[in-house]
Structure formats: C-alpha cells, structure tokens
Amino acid sequence: MNYFILSQDDRISNAVEPIGLSQVIKKELLTVERMEELEDIDRQFPVLNKNDNDYIDYIAKPIxxxxxxxxxxxxxxxxxxxxxxxxxxxxxxxxxxLYWLIIPPQVACLSAQTEFHLDGTLKKLVIDEALAAPYTIFKIEGIKEDYLIVNIELAESILRRAFRGIRLLKVQTEGTWSETFSHE
Incomplete structure (x- = not known):
C-alpha cells in the first residue's frame, strides 16, 4: 500500500498562522493517553495579523x-x-x-531500511507496510520529525476535493520511490 506525508502547501504565502498555540498545547500532550489533559486548555487563539489571511484546509505548524x-x-x-x-x-x-486538533495514533512502523543523520533526524524514511497497514492516518513513532501520514485511500479522497493548502508527499515503502503530489 502507498502512504503519504500530509503537509501544508508552503506556496501559499498568506496562510493563516496561529499565535501562542505551541506554548499552550505541548506536543507531548498530543497522544491518546494524555488527551484528557487537553480538556482544560483555552481553545481560542489569535492569528498573526496579515492584510489577507488565507484560512487553508490544513495548518501544519506549530501543531x-x-x-x-x-x-x-x-x-x-x-x-x-x-x-x-x-x-x-x-x-x-x-x-x-473553527479548526480541529487531530490526535492520531503513534505507530512503530519504521522499516529497517530507514536511515538517520548523526543528529537523529531522518535521512531516508521507509515505512514497513505490514506494520502500517491497519492505520488510515497516523504519526510515526521513533522519529524526531512530526509527520502526519495518510494511506492511499484517504490521500485519493483528499485529492478529489477542492481543499486548499494541502500537499501530499509519497513515502517510500519497501521497494518504492518518493514522488510529490500537490493539491491546491
């Protein structure tokens, strides 16, 4: 099966940027096990003042x-x-x-073919298809990068709609090579 990194399209220069989100919602809270701790947080956040904010369909950062x-x-x-x-x-x-904070499962699905730089960041990401197969959308356990991964069925469904600001980068699984697909 094919998998894709869901990312924000960086070609949209006036994309909306939340302020203070990462100070209130720490990445370590974004797990199913710690989800209850998010109940008491403020759910309203200002955005960076721009002339014309573009409220795209996927915001990758800070969360x-x-x-x-x-x-x-x-x-x-x-x-x-x-x-x-x-x-x-x-x-x-x-x-x-209204936006939605997503709390996907962390999946240990790295292939033995995955390569890392000396600082621990990814050099080459390879997913073990057998370990990832039960999941439609997930994050990868054991890497520093904060990638949101979707399977091909969800990726195709996203591409069939008129969503703005979403890019899909194909992830290598054992025996395939990466390609980039964009959707504005």
Missing amino acids: ALLADPVKQLVEKYEPRLPFKPIILMEQAKLKQV
Whole structure:
C-alpha cells in the first residue's frame, strides 16, 4: 500500500498562522493517553495579523490543525479518532474560524531500511507496510520529525476535493520511490 506525508502547501504565502498555540498545547500532550489533559486548555487563539489571511484546509505548524471539511472527511475513514476543537480568531476583522486538533495514533512502523543523520533526524524514511497497514492516518513513532501520514485511500479522497493548502508527499515503502503530489 502507498502512504503519504500530509503537509501544508508552503506556496501559499498568506496562510493563516496561529499565535501562542505551541506554548499552550505541548506536543507531548498530543497522544491518546494524555488527551484528557487537553480538556482544560483555552481553545481560542489569535492569528498573526496579515492584510489577507488565507484560512487553508490544513495548518501544519506549530501543531497540525484540520479545517472542518477535512476533519469530516477523515472521520469517515477513522470515526474513533480523537479531535479537539480550536477557534482561530482574527480580532481586527472580528472573525472566528473553527479548526480541529487531530490526535492520531503513534505507530512503530519504521522499516529497517530507514536511515538517520548523526543528529537523529531522518535521512531516508521507509515505512514497513505490514506494520502500517491497519492505520488510515497516523504519526510515526521513533522519529524526531512530526509527520502526519495518510494511506492511499484517504490521500485519493483528499485529492478529489477542492481543499486548499494541502500537499501530499509519497513515502517510500519497501521497494518504492518518493514522488510529490500537490493539491491546491
């Protein structure tokens, strides 16, 4: 099966940027086991003031956020996946937009063919298909990078819709090579 890294399209220069999100929501809380600790956090965050913020469908940084239509699609594939609502506020325009914090499972699916740099970052990512097969959307356990991975069925479904700001980068599995696919 093919897998893809879901990423934000960096060609969109005026993409909305949340402020203070990573100070309140620490990445170590983004696990199913620690999900209850997110209940007490503030769910409203301001955005960086720009002339024309583009509320794209996937925000990768500082923490992965899905726009409501993308969340609804992901739920069709993974109905039990935990999500938490986040409101992005553009105070100057009195605008509020709903996004969803996604809490995917951490999957130990690295192939023995995966290669690392001396500092522990990935040099070459290779996924073991057998270990990843039960999951539609997940993060990879054992790497420093914060990649959100989707299987080919979900990737194709994303590409069939008019989502903005999403890129899909094919991940190598044993015997395949990476390619980049974009969707604006």
